[in-house]
Amino acid sequence: MSTHEAELPPGKEAFQRKAIRLEVISLVYLASAIVLLYFTLGNSQAMKVAWVEDILSLIPPMAFLISARVRDRKSNRMFPYGYHRATSIAYLCGSLALLAFGLFLLGDSLLKLITLEHPSIGTVVLFGNQIWLGWLMIPALLYSGIPMVILGRMKLPLARSLHDKALYADAEMMFADWKSVIAAIAGVIGIALGLWWADAAAASVISIDIVRDGVSNVRQVTRDLMDHVPTSVDHSAIDPLPSRVENELRGLPWVRDARARLREEGHVYFGEVFVIPASRGELLENIERAHEKLRALDWRLHDVVIAPVKEFHDELQEIEGSSG
Amino acid sequence: MVKRALVALALLLTACDLPRDPEHTLERVEVAGMRVGIAPRPPWAIGGEEPSGVEADLVRAFARDLGTDVRWKSGSASDVLESIELGNLDLAIGGFTADNPWSSRVSFIQPYYVLGDDQHVMAVPHGENAWIVRLERFLRSRLGQIPRLLREHTSR
Numbered sequence: 001m002s003t004h005e006a007e008l009p010p011g012k013e014a015f016q017r018k019a020i021r022l023e024v025i026s027l028v029y030l031a032s033a034i035v036l037l038y039f040t041l042g043n044s045q046a047m048k049v050a051w052v053e054d055i056l057s058l059i060p061p062m063a064f065l066i067s068a069r070v071r072d073r074k075s076n077r078m079f080p081y082g083y084h085r086a087t088s089i090a091y092l093c094g095s096l097a098l099l100a101f102g103l104f105l106l107g108d109s110l111l112k113l114i115t116l117e118h119p120s121i122g123t124v125v126l127f128g129n130q131i132w133l134g135w136l137m138i139p140a141l142l143y144s145g146i147p148m149v150i151l152g153r154m155k156l157p158l159a160r161s162l163h164d165k166a167l168y169a170d171a172e173m174m175f176a177d178w179k180s181v182i183a184a185i186a187g188v189i190g191i192a193l194g195l196w197w198a199d200a201a202a203a204s205v206i207s208i209d210i211v212r213d214g215v216s217n218v219r220q221v222t223r224d225l226m227d228h229v230p231t232s233v234d235h236s237a238i239d240p241l242p243s244r245v246e247n248e249l250r251g252l253p254w255v256r257d258a259r260a261r262l263r264e265e266g267h268v269y270f271g272e273v274f275v276i277p278a279s280r281g282e283l284l285e286n287i288e289r290a291h292e293k294l295r296a297l298d299w300r301l302h303d304v305v306i307a308p309v310k311e312f313h314d315e316l317q318e319i320e321g322s323s324g
Numbered sequence: 325m326v327k328r329a330l331v332a333l334a335l336l337l338t339a340c341d342l343p344r345d346p347e348h349t350l351e352r353v354e355v356a357g358m359r360v361g362i363a364p365r366p367p368w369a370i371g372g373e374e375p376s377g378v379e380a381d382l383v384r385a386f387a388r389d390l391g392t393d394v395r396w397k398s399g400s401a402s403d404v405l406e407s408i409e410l411g412n413l414d415l416a417i418g419g420f421t422a423d424n425p426w427s428s429r430v431s432f433i434q435p436y437y438v439l440g441d442d443q444h445v446m447a448v449p450h451g452e453n454a455w456i457v458r459l460e461r462f463l464r465s466r467l468g469q470i471p472r473l474l475r476e477h478t479s480r
Contacts, residue, residue, distance in 0.1 A: 043431075102377035117450065118347075118449075118450040118452070119347055119449075119450070119451055120448075120452070120453065120456060121343070121456075122433055122434045122435070122455050122456045122457065122460050123456075123457055123460045123461065123464075124435060124454075125464070126331065127331060128328055129331050130460070130461055130464055131331065132342075132343055132453070132457050134343055134453070191343060191453065192342040192343040192344065193338050193342065193343075193344055193451075194343065194344030194345055194346045194348075194453075194454075195346065196346040228327020267368050297347045
């Protein structure tokens, strides 16, 4: 039983190339937004948090691009299962960074509220005009936010068809950036209206959003690393593939019953299918053919072992909800 | 085109009296006079019954511009800066530069004049943004007069 050499079927290669291109565009774009925001930070806490959020947004595209290079490496003696988990590890690191920075920024913003810190924002000279820096923050925030939403939106369907959870999390985070932009703009307008607390309050709201992203990503990637039963990319539903595998095999005349146990490694599935044969004639040939059938069933069935057994272990219970 | 639109928008927004002060410093100064702390440091701030120096002259001109008058309070740099922090003064001068370690406790305006490595600033309470904008605009309008003021007060 050999491992597939190519990770993606031919039809999906184009999606992958498009995803890589979008991630490169995201990185270049984010870099420009980070520079622009840096020059308009002033003393606004909301701007600072939005700025750090943009810096953190660099992590998922970088993780995606790095893992796209690493995960295609062939399995070898030292890494007999290949490098697929590279994606999950990159995703875990990014999620932890998100969580840690989110908590830090939340504490920092709340401290500013508690200590009644009044943000001072002065003027800058732009094209010979002396302008209150606050007015420049708003276009800078819009510049950083609007294309992020569009890029996030474009990546969502790609993540679905590539079954790539890291890409999905990235797309979702970028798409959700509009909330931060609106909160930060509200903070700046609040300062303009003489409401000193508006800025730190907006910063707290954005920080909470970063923390929430961090928590949900850490939880999801931990589940994946714990070999949680495969789910859809948005984690909303259990993937019906294991029961499809079981049904496929149960349909074969030489199979009395089958139980599949699959896990996700990156965007592909590994696992075992235990089969109780009805007849043992030509068992090896039958298994070989069944194996080919499974490969044809779904491209994500990357490396599945079919094992004939007399009876199932107790722990091989039918997976709850997998019948859908 | 975009540049012009941005500048026009910013000027328009400024015209509707924004930003405002959380503690209404600008409005109060216009009605009740300006409380200014002065920490002597020639030629920028020279103490005495009637203070002089580059910054004292600028502050007096600023008060004239606002149609109000100045009440001086002389003290050491830490005295006047502490009064700013507590909100007992509206403005402090004393040849302060942007690298001043008090910047977490009081707000230093954008440098209004650069001489060698020194970026000269004045101190105001945190977050009084209308006040800060008004002061920074005034000082920029007087930028051309500063070398002359400096010569006058240095030669004396």
